[in-house]
Amino acid sequence: MELFEGAVKVLKNRFVSGITWEIVLQAPYIAQKAQPGQFVMLSVHTSDVKKYDPLNRRPFAVADSCENEGWISVYYDVVGRGTRLLTHLKEGEFIKILGPLGEGIFPIREDKKALVVAGGIGASGVSLLVKKLLEKNIPTVVLYGARNKEYLSMFQWYEKARQKGAKVYYYTDDGSFGIKGFPVQDLDKYIDDPQRWVIYACGPKPLLRFLKNYSYQRKVETYLSLDRRMACGWGVCLGCVVKTQKGFERVCKEGPVFEAQRLVDF
Ligand SMILES: Cc1cc2nc3c(=O)[nH]c(=O)nc-3n(C[C@H](O)[C@H](O)[C@H](O)COP(=O)(O)OP(=O)(O)OC[C@H]3O[C@@H](n4cnc5c(N)ncnc54)[C@H](O)[C@@H]3O)c2cc1C
Ligand code: FES
Numbered sequence: 001m002e003l004f005e006g007a008v009k010v011l012k013n014r015f016v017s018g019i020t021w022e023i024v025l026q027a028p029y030i031a032q033k034a035q036p037g038q039f040v041m042l043s044v045h046t047s048d049v050k051k052y053d054p055l056n057r058r059p060f061a062v063a064d065s066c067e068n069e070g071w072i073s074v075y076y077d078v079v080g081r082g083t084r085l086l087t088h089l090k091e092g093e094f095i096k097i098l099g100p101l102g103e104g105i106f107p108i109r110e111d112k113k114a115l116v117v118a119g120g121i122g123a124s125g126v127s128l129l130v131k132k133l134l135e136k137n138i139p140t141v142v143l144y145g146a147r148n149k150e151y152l153s154m155f156q157w158y159e160k161a162r163q164k165g166a167k168v169y170y171y172t173d174d175g176s177f178g179i180k181g182f183p184v185q186d187l188d189k190y191i192d193d194p195q196r197w198v199i200y201a202c203g204p205k206p207l208l209r210f211l212k213n214y215s216y217q218r219k220v221e222t223y224l225s226l227d228r229r230m231a232c233g234w235g236v237c238l239g240c241v242v243k244t245q246k247g248f249e250r251v252c253k254e255g256p257v258f259e260a261q262r263l264v265d266f
Helices: 028-033 081-086 120-135 155-163 205-218
Strands: 004-017 020-026 039-042 058-061 064-066 071-077 094-101 113-119 140-146 167-172 197-202 221-225 241-244 247-250 257-259
Touching (some): 020 081, 020 094, 028 071, 028 094, 039 071, 058 071, 058 081, 058 120, 064 120, 071 120, 113 205, 120 140, 120 155, 140 155, 197 205
Parallel strands (some): 113 197, 140 167, 197 221
Antiparallel strands (some): 004 020, 004 094, 020 071, 039 094, 064 071, 241 247
16 A cells, blocks of 8 residues: 655644543545554654654554545554654644554454454554444444543543444443443453454553453454554564564554464463
8 A cells, every 4th residue: 555654734733631632634645545453653853853853753543534524633642752742733733644554454344243442542543443343334342441531531532433333331440430440351241152253452462462362262353453662664674573473573564453363472
């Protein structure tokens, strides 16, 4: 697939809740092409810092898009220098982008029911998938967990998905909203017949590891979106490899989505 590389206009950059912001970008090509699971690399230096500092672009999932209006949205947690710089961008300014990236996307299985597990900011890694599942009228259950109410930063987005037919259940570690505990604690309640379900997930490694084991034990088809520190984002630096049944594969190129049982030593 052709990639877009260039500067795009910031339509919105707003604080959402917890440590999460949402940035909306005018990026028609990416809005048209982005598939569930794909991501973009954003150049996080803004006009008030040296042009190439920080040097490396940062990877972010395409959380939502509108093909007709030509925008994409990214939800980002402010965890370090790059994401802090991103918060300085104002509406009308420009940011350099590369994407859509990642050949390993979430496959839509029209013959099965979908169980989507989202942990923390991983909710933005599966939201485009949820949108496509609902467009295809596929029965969709979403289990969305975070440490507390403020960290359920895509709550409003998932409430809209709920209105469109998804069954959405919220979990918080501290019980400040929804069900107290982790989104994977009740899987057996939903997965009655493993052959009829497919699990999709994005979130912290312990959650993905749990799901990998679960999929092995219960023989449920499962796809996990992985997170690795990335330097290039398009397969050149080999800095993002994971061990799989095929050897080492690049999360940015062959991923970020992998079938769970393909992962080795995960
Ligand atoms: C395919 C992919 C999609 C992603 N999508 C999103 C998204 O939609 N929203 C979002 O908020 N984040 C996402 N991330 C993670 C995001 O890229 C990092 O949080 C970001 O690069 C941190 O940049 P920084 O300069 O602020 O942090 P740095 O100053 O570089 O690091 C700050 C802290 O964050 C940790 N960190 C840095 N990069 C990562 C990483 N990739 N994963 C986990 N911890 C990291 C560092 O170890 C350090 O502790 C994604 C990562 C990948 C690989
Ligand atoms: S980030 Fe460079 S190969 Fe994946």
